[in-house]
Amino acid sequence: MKICKFGGSSVSSAEQIKKILNIVNQDLDRNIIIVSAPGKRNDKDTKVTDLLIQIYQAVMAGRDYSSQLEAVIERFEEIAEELNLRYSIKHQIRAELTHIIASLRDRPLYLLDALKSCGENFNAQLIAQFNVEQGVPTRYLSPLDIGLMVTDQPGNAMILPDSYETIRERLSSYHEKIIVPGFFGYSEAKEIITFSRGGSDLTGAIISRAMNAELYENFTDVSGIYSASPMIIRQPKKIDELTYDEMRELSYAGFKVFHDEAVAPLIHTGIPVVIKNTNDPAAPGTRIVSAHASTGVVGVSCDTGFTSINMKKYLMNREIGFTRKLLTILEEMQLSYDHMPSGIDNISIVLRSHQLTGKLTALISRIQQELSVDEIDVEEDLAILMIVGEGMKTAVGTANKATAALSRQQVNLKMINQGSSEISMMFGLDANQAETAVKAVYEAFFH
């Protein structure tokens, strides 16, 4: 059994939906299909999910939201008409959106999640209906139908471990093609709760694990994963195969092809993932596997928007509990840190800057008061560059090759962090040197 997940651009129009159903219907092993919300058909288009978020914002602001509501309905209606669907789903969409807004208006977090889920949910129903009308036995099932239960964390759900068994039992009883909307699950209180954005990849991974699939096919609009961003490097090398761990490290720092956390459910299963192109399904794509024999660097990613809070205190390493107290402050302020490089008497907390909006001053003052640090300063607009490859642990000189390349381009390294996993090296640098840094490192390792 193969699990297929199709991304937003693969299900953005009638033409694309026909493509994906061809892919699905021509292979008997492709039984379970996870679909995203309709993405952009062209540069001027708005994603359906973004329209749904606009409805939420208008509701919250007490503004009229009818134009956004009509835009959503129209978008699905257009797809339905182009597919020549026998039954219109227009009235059902309007009724459901109206019901959601009316019933959850007073619970904003749940309203937002319920609205956001509609893009995937309506699209899955519409695609299933079309496939039935094409004569292929097909059934739409919601996450609730299949028992995909998640934590009650709106916008940031995590799977509840018992779900795997339920999903396996429920899905095993069907013989037609199954279409499931990605991106959301249900809390134990039966509320719709979404994963973080892009979380349809996660739905696919969860179902792959539940069904112990032989392969998880993740269809996108690119023919695989590149070793560096095509926005920065012209025609970067395509990666044929990389490991779960490599994928996770690369997607952390900017690679958006496959969701950052979608690897997690698969990690103990060994189920391979293949990233394929809906518009070129015969191309081999990029395989993501649990282990492989490669020895080199597979990719270079770089993400901006980091802040570093640097503290210095004499005899910090004598003060038992210093770091724990620091982390407690972060935890109490709901801040999650990404890196924590430390020297003998100094420590830095590197975190995503957006988290600090409205909290930075309070954080600094708590650190000063509760930890009596000697010095504290804040560095904003940092970029994190990751060089990733399983083979780095045995290769002497990877660090040298990278730092030589960066120093030739006058990139000033503010931080270097290589842990004992040795699957990646992290460099902190000024965000305005990010592109230069990626080019320098790519050149060094791939040319």
Added chain:
Amino acid sequence: MKICKFGGSSVSSAEQIKKILNIVNQDLDRNIIIVSAPGKRNDKDTKVTDLLIQIYQAVMAGRDYSSQLEAVIERFEEIAEELNLRYSIKHQIRAELTHIIASLRDRPLYLLDALKSCGENFNAQLIAQFNVEQGVPTRYLSPLDIGLMVTDQPGNAMILPDSYETIRERLSSYHEKIIVPGFFGYSEAKEIITFSRGGSDLTGAIISRAMNAELYENFTDVSGIYSASPMIIRQPKKIDELTYDEMRELSYAGFKVFHDEAVAPLIHTGIPVVIKNTNDPAAPGTRIVSAHASTGVVGVSCDTGFTSINMKKYLMNREIGFTRKLLTILEEMQLSYDHMPSGIDNISIVLRSHQLTGKLTALISRIQQELSVDEIDVEEDLAILMIVGEGMKTAVGTANKATAALSRQQVNLKMINQGSSEISMMFGLDANQAETAVKAVYEAFFH
């Protein structure tokens, strides 16, 4: 006013004691002298402090300790005879050691500290007596006399902040030369509590701060601090000047000329320290200052005996409080960590291996049970190499120069950590590559 501290080899014999008193008596500003216990006179000699520790071990084991007791008495007696002292202190030493053993036998930690303090304490009395007999007005004062009060942490005392004011008041009332034994203070319960080994440097620093001295002269048996260990590098470059911060980072990883923590009391005072040679007092030595304009690397140090505990867990960075829980376990087990490099889903705890004796298995099992990590492994026999220099923060390419040198010598880097302070870079490597690594880096930066 200058504060002078003399190390063990500077006060190991009558000849050396005459040298230090010449140094002290020829300068009117040298009013307050801190002395260590008698060190080795030659390679076969045993330090008095080590003899005292042997007495402690014999007492604890219920063994006869008279030979070690006699060895201590004989050592001081020999010095006293060579100095032609008018009054013998032999009987006093025997009485005091016997009293300490009898009164503290049931409280081992305090017995050990009281015994260890005797080397400094007897030596200070003997040196003061000799100077008086030479006709120089001189007075022995104990840490209790001057009000040097410390935390009740045997073997690891920290100064109580109120002491500075008391020390200043008490010492200001004397006009003769003052000789104070280094290495220990008194708890509020009037128990003798020692600093960590080599802590006479700390006594000197505390008194320098209390007296707001113009200079803290630290006399040793070397003519300054070298940029790398003379045990590894033949004739390493002497450092003319370095900052407190640089000193602290270098002494952390193996530079033993000046005590790791002795810089702390001075940090907000700006009092300069000079490391001088008792056997060549005219040589300029090495100055340790609060800030200077140097731009390069000042030194390379390397210490062995580290262990790294490497953990991996999927979505570690999503799990709020993971690192805090880890640090709580370390704290509860009284383990203090030195470095904590982290990746996306992995973290390593680097700590001094001796701490783990008898605790490693329990630590691993607590981490496995309480943190449910996916993987955990232990790397022993690691070395930490530090490259230190204030100027590194503005120099592009320091990392490259170091990693290039290490990679040419086939040194496999297991960890790299450069925090935002950018005053040092830390490399983790196999202990058996430590010498090769120091040579390679020294060659790169100093040749």
